[in-house]
Amino acid sequence: MKILVAVKRAIDYNVKARPKSDGTGVELANVKMSMNPFDEIAVEEAIRLQEAGKVEEIIAVSVGPAQCQETLRTAMAMGADRGILVQTETEIQPLGVAKLLKALVDKEQPGLVILGKQAIDDDSNQTGQMLAGLLGWAQGTFAAKVEVGVDTVDVKREVDGGLQALTLKLPAVITADLRLNEPRYVKLPNIMKAKKKPLDIVTPADLGVDVAPRLKLVKVSEPAARAGGVKVADVNELVAKLRNEAKVI
Ligand code: AMP
Numbered sequence: 001m002k003i004l005v006a007v008k009r010a011i012d013y014n015v016k017a018r019p020k021s022d023g024t025g026v027e028l029a030n031v032k033m034s035m036n037p038f039d040e041i042a043v044e045e046a047i048r049l050q051e052a053g054k055v056e057e058i059i060a061v062s063v064g065p066a067q068c069q070e071t072l073r074t075a076m077a078m079g080a081d082r083g084i085l086v087q088t089e090t091e092i093q094p095l096g097v098a099k100l101l102k103a104l105v106d107k108e109q110p111g112l113v114i115l116g117k118q119a120i121d122d123d124s125n126q127t128g129q130m131l132a133g134l135l136g137w138a139q140g141t142f143a144a145k146v147e148v149g150v151d152t153v154d155v156k157r158e159v160d161g162g163l164q165a166l167t168l169k170l171p172a173v174i175t176a177d178l179r180l181n182e183p184r185y186v187k188l189p190n191i192m193k194a195k196k197k198p199l200d201i202v203t204p205a206d207l208g209v210d211v212a213p214r215l216k217l218v219k220v221s222e223p224a225a226r227a228g229g230v231k232v233a234d235v236n237e238l239v240a241k242l243r244n245e246a247k248v249i
Contacts, residue, residue: 001111001148001170002057003046005080006101009064009071010036010121017121019220025091026121026220035071038116040078040183041176045146046114047079048181054148055112057081061104063097065089069199076194077186083199088211094122096204096211098130103207105135110171112153117142117175128175138168142177 011017012032020027035043049055060075062068063086072083086100105113118125132139140146140155144163147154148170157164158177204211232238242249 001055002059002108003049003055004101004105004108004110004113005039005042005046005058005060005075006097006113006115006127007039007043007060007062007071007075008036008116008119008121009033009062009068010119013037013120019222023219023221025217033067035074036116036119036121038118038120038176038178039075041178041180042114042116042174043075043078043080044181044183045143045174045176046112047184049112049146049148050079052148059084059108059110061086061101063088063092063100069201072199073191073194074186076197076199077190078184079190080197082197085199085201086204086207087201088204090211092204092211093213093215094124094126095130095214096209097127098134099209100204100207100211101127101131102134103209105131112148112171113137113173115173115175117177128173132173135171135173138172139174140166140168140172141175143174144177144179146174146180 010033012034015032018027043060046055046058050058058080060072060080060083062071066087068085072085076083084104101113113131115128128141129139140157142158143155144158145156151170153168153170153172155166155168155174157166158179232241
């Protein structure tokens, strides 16, 4: 079985995202970019399945500008066998990414596609679900545990207040949640080895996919600044403030 893993180049999780001054999007100029953290977990899971002998090949896919090659090289340094960059300079919305991934699934015929549960830049949490819908495949989202059987996969999903256990028929789409695993650190020799692994570059047009945006971004703005807190002397003062100032009781 092959596994396709989607890896997005996103703003590094340590960087505070800021809106552009004209509100047309998030500022990306001179901002550190890295692999979306949930996608590292997705790659790690694919590698563990390969190490367990359940998977022959892991293909990492990224959609975005030429710099996404770095993200793919990181996935390959972790252990992915090859990479595919769908190169485009325009920002592609989750539906567009899902359509591109579907086109690659049709071509590569993987038994499993693993994505992150969400990209930490747009927080959409849509791509995996849309891909499963477009393919007509089963989906196990927010996965905290994955066990691949002969023609099924057992997924434990993070849900409010616990875990939900599902058995999905293969082929299937899985999205990785935080507790699924702890991704390995990339070792220097593996970075060198990854440079020699195959990396194909295609465009949305090569895949025959229309990626025109379907959603219009109206405005990106900072959240309202939080007012400082005050200490109250006793419960009576607290209740008075809640009633008269905050007007919440
Ligand atoms: P989202 O629906 O945007 O929150 O993204 C969910 C997941 O879809 C991510 O964690 C990635 O695995 C995948 N994904 C989204 N956008 C891209 C992209 N441009 N390239 C590769 N994978 C992506």
